Amino acid sequence: MSTPTTALGVVIVTYNNAPDLPQCLDALQSHAGEAWVVVRDCGSSDLTIEIAERHPVVNQVLAGTNVGFGAACNEAVDSLGPDVEMVLLLNPDTSIDCDLADLLEYVARFGEFGCVGIQQQSFDGDLVWSWDKFPTVPLEWQKARKKPLLQRSPAGYTDDRRVDWNMGAFLLIPRAAFVLAGGFDKGFFLFYEEIDLQQRLARLGRQTHYVNKFHYRHDRSDKATLWREVLRLNSRRAYDRKWLSRFETLQCQVAQSYRWIQDVIRPQRDRDRRLVIPRLLATWGLIRAVVPPEEIEGGVDSWSSVRPFWAESGKPAPRNVAQ
Structure with missing residues (x-):
């Protein structure tokens, strides 16, 4: 394994990930053995x-x-020693199969970047x-009308490219950039926090890059439970309130x-038809x-996992900064 060019800290946020975590950690030991690894657990049972x-x-290990x-990522990054210059945010259901020291050397060509993602x-x-x-x-x-999109095509994954955002399962971020941006917005419980x-x-001039030469593996089993889909759309509405106008949001x-x-008419998967009603209700902020x-x-995956909008906990939504 080549020598790291900069100190790397790896942050893994967990919640009942016992089946996945050993494989993730074994891969880190093989491909990033010199990194400082922090696991921030969110109350696993x-x-x-x-x-x-x-x-x-x-x-x-930070248990809380x-x-x-x-918010858990922010805590874990704060716990890293002062010598850590680069942070890798990594999902526990992933497995890295590339040398992270080589990746760090490769991304040095980007200068002061914001985030780097690699092929999934x-x-x-x-x-x-x-x-x-x-x-x-x-x-x-375009997505509603199922138009061809470069980012949903193999053609979008043949070379390195500048992109708007990479999926949060694997995000390499200079610590200075993470601090400059203020870390993650705690108003997002899950989903859209990495896009935000x-x-x-990007607005601070820190570009995001997709790197095709390196890759990792991610468990893509069907996780579209009713709770996850409603929460994803709740987070999307919070993102829209923060970055889009009211008319754009509408x-x-x-x-x-x-x-x-x-x-309902032409479902691509059985789950799509099953989730139509909760998706519609969540899209309009009703659940x-x-x-x-x-x-x-x-x-x-039960209706007890959601509540009507008038029974929400009162957690403040992210503030609109786009206006």
Whole structure:
């Protein structure tokens, strides 16, 4: 393994990830053995903490309440020593199969960048779309009408390129850039927090790059439970309130509604038809996901995992900074 060109800290946020975590940590030990690895657990009830504490690649385990992905990442980054110059945010259901020292040397050519993402593959070796453009009304209608998109095509993953944002399962961020942007917005419990961060980095002049030469594997099994889909759309509405005008937000809601209704007529997967009603309700802010998930009675795929909008917890929404 080549020598790291800069001190690397790896942050892994966990919540009941006992089945996935050993593979993730084993891969880190093989490909990033000199990195400082912090696991921030969000109240797991399984053996996640024990697995992390026993693994030789883990330097620190932070156990706490489930404050959400972004807030937990912020805590873990704050805990890193002053010598750590580069931070890798890594999902526990991933497996790195490239040398991170080589990646650090490779990205040095970008200068003062914001984020770097690399090619994502399933554990079967299939390419997985992992970058996109920032949400806009035209993009929402392109997706609603199922128009061909470069970021949803193999052609978008043949070379390095500047992108708006990379998926948060693997994000390499200079610590200075993370601090400059103020870290993650705690108003996002889960979903869209990485898009919001990369939006803020872009406005600070810190570019995001997709690197095709390196790749990692990510568990892409069907995770589209009712709770996750409602929470994802709740986060999308929070993102829109922060970055889009009210009229743009309304147009995006109309485009998304058109998309969900099309799923009744021509669903691509069985789950799409099953989730049409909750997606429509969440798109218009009529239901909200219960957070944290440990408060759910009946499971994350039951209607008890969501509540009507008037019964929300009162957690403040991200402030609109686009106006």
